[in-house]
Amino acid sequence: MSAADRARAAMVDALCTAGRVRSPAVEQALRAVPRHLFLPGASVAAAYADGAVAVQHVDGAATSSASQPSMVAIMLEQLDLRPGHRVLEIGAGTGWNAALMARIVGAAGHVTTVDIDADLVAGTLGHLAAADVSGVEVVCGDGALGHPAAAPYDRIVLTVGSDDVWPAWVAQLAPGGRLLLPLALRGSQLSMALDLAPDGTLHSHSQRTCGFIRLRGMGASARPAVALPGGVALHGPDDGPAPDRAAVAAALADPGPLVDSPVVVGPADTWDGFGLWLALTDPGALRLVAGGPDSGLPDPLGPAGAVACAAPAGEDSGIAVVVVRDGPAAVRAYGPGGPAQARRMLAALEAWAEVGAPAAPEWRFTIVSGPPPPAAPPSGVSTVRMAHCHLLARLP
Numbered sequence: 191m192s193a194a195d196r197a198r199a200a201m202v203d204a205l206c207t208a209g210r211v212r213s214p215a216v217e218q219a220l221r222a223v224p225r226h227l228f229l230p231g232a233s234v235a236a237a238y239a240d241g242a243v244a245v246q247h248v249d250g251a252a253t254s255s256a257s258q259p260s261m262v263a264i265m266l267e268q269l270d271l272r273p274g275h276r277v278l279e280i281g282a283g284t285g286w287n288a289a290l291m292a293r294i295v296g297a298a299g300h301v302t303t304v305d306i307d308a309d310l311v312a313g314t315l316g317h318l319a320a321a322d323v324s325g326v327e328v329v330c331g332d333g334a335l336g337h338p339a340a341a342p343y344d345r346i347v348l349t350v351g352s353d354d355v356w357p358a359w360v361a362q363l364a365p366g367g368r369l370l371l372p373l374a375l376r377g378s379q380l381s382m383a384l385d386l387a388p389d390g391t392l393h394s395h396s397q398r399t400c401g402f403i404r405l406r407g408m409g410a411s412a413r414p415a416v417a418l419p420g421g422v423a424l425h426g427p428d429d430g431p432a433p434d435r436a437a438v439a440a441a442l443a444d445p446g447p448l449v450d451s452p453v454v455v456g457p458a459d460t461w462d463g464f465g466l467w468l469a470l471t472d473p474g475a476l477r478l479v480a481g482g483p484d485s486g487l488p489d490p491l492g493p494a495g496a497v498a499c500a501a502p503a504g505e506d507s508g509i510a511v512v513v514v515r516d517g518p519a520a521v522r523a524y525g526p527g528g529p530a531q532a533r534r535m536l537a538a539l540e541a542w543a544e545v546g547a548p549a550a551p552e553w554r555f556t557i558v559s560g561p562p563p564p565a566a567p568p569s570g571v572s573t574v575r576m577a578h579c580h581l582l583a584r585l586p
């Protein structure tokens with residue numbers, strides 16, 4: 191057994207022990223496909239560590255990576271591939287995930303993988319040949335349009351984040367097919383598995399927390415993150431009025447009091463627990479993420495960033511930011527309008543706790559093409575408008 195084989199076996203053992211790998215098909219594929227051959231520029235140790243490995247940067251930002259093995263395993267379990275399935279992947283990257291999928295669908299199935307970048311496509315082809323993988327067609331194109339030539343697909347998977355569900359993906363799914371994508375929801379991002387119903391709507395089967403780099407090309411976000419002082423990035427809202435950068439920066443330079451909340455918020459809750467709740471129930475919610483350890487703010491923003499309520503314009507400009515501590519959380523008010531925003535945030539925290547502090551897996555989502563109807567949604571249902579569709583979210 192080579193050092194690479196031993197490292198791969200150890201990686202898969204750890205993924206199984208952690209419960210990331212659940213099915214024999216996913217386990218066998220991860221054991222069989224040599225990830226280091228898809229990362230010729232990385233050491234064997236890096237290729238088999240449980241981390242994403244960036245393979246391309248543009249202006250200092252990663253534009254392609256081999257995704258983190260545990261996230262790949264989680265998504266393969268969500269995808270539920272079967273022998274004979276026809277699969278479209280958007281985001282070929284190194285080709286590692288395409289090779290894993292080809293292994294699972296077998297000779298009777300077929301994998302088409304698309305990347306927008308011709309250099310990456312050339313690399314993908316080379317890696318697949320080096321690993322002696324067959325059954326994968328590699329296409330250079332903009333995945334927002336899918337790949338109609340090989341449709342319909344039993345499964346369509348994006349390994350790159352999107353803030354919309356493009357009509358081509360729905361049109362190219364076979365009846366009863368599944369679309370799996372990292373979907374951005376007002377600053378949160380969920381790996382969402384959606385099953386196609388006969389009426390063309392998509393219904394969530396499962397969702398997991400994730401954080402993927404975003405689509406380039408036609409599907410690039412119309413509302414990229416706004417850079418604030420101290421390396422802080424401001425995300426969202428995607429579908430409401432754009433926040434006023436200068437007003438947000440001015441408010442953050444004016445920290446006010448810290449107000450205690452009785453509600454316990456863990457670090458992960460700012461992403462897919464309370465953070466997701468606020469994003470879905472308060473269209474004006476924002477997310478602040480610090481690029482480095484020193485944001486210049488009085489409270490650390492945490493690895494998942496912090497959620498904020500804001501009225502960032504006019505004389506009452508103000509922001510309230512959730513502060514995660516051991517035990518009950520607090521809310522920091524910023525700017526002259528901060529105390530009013532803090533009251534809004536404290537009420538949202540209590541509302542989240544009252545419904546049992548739900549996290550991402552507990553929500554049920556439906557994607558419907560086109561804009562939402564003018565009538566308000568039924569009580570308990572939140573609507574998020576996207577460019578080509580709208581999302582309905584509810585708790586069961």
Ligand SMILES: C[S@@+](CC[C@H](N)C(=O)[O-])C[C@H]1O[C@@H](n2cnc3c(N)ncnc32)[C@H](O)[C@@H]1O
Nearest residue numbers: 254256281283284286287305306333349350406
């Ligand atoms: C996280 S990487 C994918 C990882 C890959 N599945 C692997 O196994 O290595 C995301 C990829 O999406 C690609 N991408 C970005 N926008 C795209 C688009 N509009 N269409 C197709 N691919 C796109 C990037 O070039 C990048 O290679």
